[in-house]
Amino acid sequence: MYLFTAQEMRDLDRYTIMHTGIPGTVLMENAGRGVAHRIQEYVRGRKTAVVLAGSGNNGGDGFVVARYLVNAGWNVFLWRWGSVEQMSEETRTFYQVCENIGLKGQKVDLSFPEELTRQLEQADVVVDALLGTGIQGPLRQPMAELIHLINRKSNGFVVAVDLPSGVNTDTGAVETDAVQADLTVALAAPKWCHYLYPGADYCGELVVEEIGIPKPTLGQPTPRTRLNLPAIWESNLTPRSRWSHKGHFGHLLVVGGSRGMAGAVALAGSAALRAGAGLVTIAVPRGQEPILATKVTEAMVWGWPDNGLSCFTEEFPSDWSRQNRKWKTVVVGPGLGRFQGEQSWLKRILLEVTAPIVLDADALNILSHDSSVLKQRQGLTVLTPHPGEMARLTKQTVQQVEANRFRIAVEWAKTYGVIVVLKGTHTIIAYPDGTQWVNPTGTPALAKGGSGDILAGMLGSFLVQGIPPEQAVPIGVYLHGLAGEKAVSSTEQSVLATEVIASIGPAIHQFL
Ligand SMILES: NC(=O)C1=CN([C@@H]2O[C@H](COP(=O)(O)OP(=O)(O)OC[C@H]3O[C@@H](n4cnc5c(N)ncnc54)[C@H](O)[C@@H]3O)[C@@H](O)[C@H]2O)[C@@H](O)CC1
Ligand SMILES: [K+]
Helix, strand or coil: CEEECHHHHHHHHHHHHHHHCCCHHHHHHHHHHHHHHHHHHHCCCCCEEEEEECCCHHHHHHHHHHHHHHHCCCEEEEEECCCHHHCCHHHHHHHHHHHHCCCCEEECCCCCCHHHHHHHHHCCEEEEECCCCCCCCCCCCCHHHHHHHHHHHCCCEEEEECCCCCECCCCCCECCCCCCCCEEEEECCCEHHHHCCCHHHHCCEEEEECCCCCHHHCCCCCCCEEECCHHHCHHHCCCCCCCCCHHHHCEEEEECCCCCCHHHHHHHHHHHHHCCCCEEEEEEEHHHHHHHHHHCCCCEEEEECECCCCCECCCCCCCHHHHCCCCCEEEECCCCCCCCCHHHHHHHHHHHCCCCEEECCHHHHHHCCCHHHHHHCCCCEEECCCHHHHHHHHCCCHHHHHHCHHHHHHHHHHHHCCEEEECCCCCEEECCCCCEEECCCCCHHHCCCCHHHHHHHHHHHHHHCCCCHHHHHHHHHHHHHHHHHHHCCCCCCCCCHHHHHHCHHHHHHCCC
């Protein structure tokens, strides 16, 4: 399923109307009827609704909703925003249809708000069809005042048509105010704002309603953003053959775990094993070897030159050059720490290892001084920054990164020819070809130290098992979120990283 920007949606609407001959009014009829049906699914019985319709096409959908609710026996109070002359042509058509059947659309006048206020307080359902993808800039007055009134006075179930009025479609920003909905019925496809904060928080539950855009047309021209759904990759997850041996599932190297941070590399290694890697070697500064050996029984431990304080140095183990082609994937970063000579150390790994490399945590911070080395790599590189690390890489603020999540990761991926996994609620997987996938799984339980280490280990694991990278990365991201969800037994607060690792098995099992 694709996620659309406002422009992509307009292009698709125009394409459908011009190339298939389906009139815009038919799409609007389908949209409004679909929303009315959804409302009746959620709110049973013949109820009372207030429908607020704007002058753009979002309002046109609202007039159709009102008509279908009346047909279903509902008591509907219909309000229109602005004059009839201001309405778009299709919207005026459906406004007129309402008038013709005796369903009068009263004009909102906020100098006399008493009647509307009383209805908002008493209605079972409030339908917000004021603004959709056509919103431009901050809310103009008095629209902002109306939205404020809806939020303050509505006691019923609030349904947003396409998106809550006031939310910016492409950024999810709420510059002044937005309708706080209980249900948002996205028309034809979800939009970016349904997955971006804070807009997504105003949506309540999100459902997508088909409006009759013919299938081959959907996605043509193809949007560059899609949801990371199992249908795309689940064929890669298959039960193991009875004749399997560990060599079939790859040998992963995980480098990190300086003094005080053994846990990070242990979590990454354990997660990799739980996700199915055949063999895992954990490389740590020599002084950390005994700790790791007891922490992760199932992994091999490789001691690297140590500065005497259980931290890395710029030196490599003597057998590095002999070994470095052996790894099918390398994860660098969990608990790595910072050290003298770190930049040339990381550069050497990036250039000498030709297998896929996953860079996380301090490996990203080291890289942020000079990322150009990424362009010289022979193998694939996957970066897993959280917004703070992405900010360091791009020399921007965390706020800038968060406000532009859907653009920044993909720009970086294109520029450096890497896969960027920008973590957060709805983690983004951005590819060098300019496409990006948005992850639907996850839970606030994962907002805790250790989650990132688990993700790095899982990504390394699916890569080392030979799944093509463009599938292995979204598989890892999806299952990491799902494992987090499954780990919540009592509260999101109390989930430990080790419990997330224990849930990797049940998460994979869902697809076998
Ligand atoms: N054929 C189509 O194009 C279809 C469009 N559909 C609906 O049409 C919507 C998009 O319609 P439009 O492009 O007409 O746009 P909208 O109806 O979303 O918004 C346009 C209206 O909002 C006002 N407006 C814009 N920014 C504002 C601001 N900051 N403060 C106050 N008022 C503001 C404009 O003056 C205009 O009246 C979609 O969200 C969807 O609901 C559906 O009916 C399906 C078919
Ligand atoms: K709306």
